Amino acid sequence: MTDTHITLVGAGRMGSALAGGWLKAGQAGNIDIVDPSPAEIVQTWADQKQVRLNPEPNPSDVLVVAVKPQVFGQLADEIAARVGPETRVLSIMAGVTLETLEVKLATQNVARAMPNTPGLVGKGVTILCTKPGASSDAIAELTSLLAPLGQVEGPIDQDLLPAATAISGCGPAYGFLLAEVMAAAGAAHGLDPELSMRLARKTVEGAGALMEGSDEEAATLRKNVTSPNGVTQAALEVLMSPEAMPSVFEKAVGAAIARDIALSKETE
Ligand SMILES: NC(=O)c1ccc[n+]([C@@H]2O[C@H](COP(=O)([O-])OP(=O)(O)OC[C@H]3O[C@@H](n4cnc5c(N)ncnc54)[C@H](OP(=O)(O)O)[C@@H]3O)[C@@H](O)[C@H]2O)c1
Missing domain, CATH: 3.40.50.720 (NAD(P)-binding Rossmann-like Domain)
Incomplete structure (x- = not known):
């Protein structure tokens, strides 16, 4: 350059x-x-x-x-x-x-x-x-x-740009949402809402920093913090069941792609 x-x-x-x-x-x-x-x-x-x-x-x-x-x-x-x-x-x-x-x-x-x-x-x-x-x-x-x-x-x-946009362009919002829903879940189970938000926010930040400093796949990092039959596994069985995060995310990304395509038509 x-x-x-x-x-x-x-x-x-x-x-x-x-x-x-x-x-x-x-x-x-x-x-x-x-x-x-x-x-x-x-x-x-x-x-x-x-x-x-x-x-x-x-x-x-x-x-x-x-x-x-x-x-x-x-x-x-x-x-x-x-x-x-x-x-x-x-x-x-x-x-x-x-x-x-x-x-x-x-x-x-x-x-x-x-x-x-x-x-x-x-x-x-x-x-x-x-x-x-x-x-x-x-x-x-x-x-x-x-x-x-x-x-x-x-x-x-270009035909793949809406899908890429739905992942990385929109993705920061998904990360922030994760902190929000984790904090709300903690509060629903009795934690002080502000404390719950501090715990959730720092946890999402920390997980990102760990991933940034590692060459491991995201799935390996997840498995590394999930003991068999442990507490994390109990939560992940709910989150990863086919009707939960995998299908919800696929639907959400589909909605983002459809909106991106519609907005592109408006600026023609
Ligand atoms: N932010 C994101 O995460 C993100 C992600 C992906 C893509 N983008 C794209 O990046 C672009 C910029 O986003 P941004 O967040 O940086 O927006 P932004 O902060 O609003 O920046 C746009 C700039 O263009 C200026 N501008 C307005 N009229 C102009 C003119 N006649 N001639 C020259 N400049 C003019 C604006 O000035 P005024 O403020 O005075 O109007 C402003 O400084 C957008 O097209 C957006 O779609 C952004």
């Missing part, structure tokens, strides 16, 4: 997490940021001449679109003016298809990525989606652009 001229449109939470990572990677001076009401940190970067803020259109090597999908339609012409014949476009907008990007930005040179919220602290996983036949150079460049958000997976074909 050395000396790549990057334009970032939309420096909100995700956009500024990306730009902060590019600056750390030595891209100061190569970044144009387009955002009509920049956050304080973005203004500071501009004052320090690390980035150019709202410059005149000047086609770059890569243009990253990180505005909300709902405003993309209104902004498309303005963004298209910043796309030159050689500019590679990477969108992190949920639900805006490669085809819509191609039509609205008048270029064939498009890719998408789906990050997730832990990316804001560099602990995310982002799934890259390119057109079939994308070159390995293009994939390497896009992967390195997304690296500030954490791990990058893919590329995958």
Whole structure:
């Protein structure tokens, strides 16, 4: 990515997490940021001449679109003016298809990525989606652009993006929900609700940290803390029965996929 001229449109939470990572990677001076009401940190970067803020259109090597999908339609012409014949476009907008990007930005040179919220602290996983036949150079460049958000997976074909979104894009909410329902169950069985929430929250955090520091499969980590005929096993027999978590999760992911596909149609 050395000396790549990057334009970032939309420096909100995700956009500024990306730009902060590019600056750390030595891209100061190569970044144009387009955002009509920049956050304080973005203004500071501009004052320090690390980035150019709202410059005149000047086609770059890569243009990253990180505005909300709902405003993309209104902004498309303005963004298209910043796309030159050689500019590679990477969108992190949920639900805006490669085809819509191609039509609205008048270029064939498009890719998408789906990050997730832990990316804001560099602990995310982002799934890259390119057109079939994308070159390995293009994939390497896009992967390195997304690296500030954490791990990058893919590329995958667009038809699998709704399923990937339903796992990693929505997944942080499933983790938070787990802490919520565990805390509520503790309270239902007599624990002080606030204590129950502290226990549940720290347990979910700790399980994540253990998994992060281990090469073992998730199932192995689970088995490692489940003694035969013990207390944990009694709970898991309820949670893992076919009508419980396995089928509930499959249904939930199916609902997320259906909604993602419906939302994509709305932004066409
Ligand atoms: N957050 C996530 O976990 C997540 C996960 C996956 C995908 N995404 C995608 O990432 C994108 C950004 O999400 P986010 O959470 O970073 O949203 P966000 O914080 O709202 O960032 C969007 C930014 O775009 C700016 N903007 C608005 N109008 C603009 C214009 N005319 N020109 C340039 N910039 C403009 C917004 O400014 P104002 O605040 O002043 O309107 C804001 O700074 C979305 O498309 C979302 O679908 C996010």
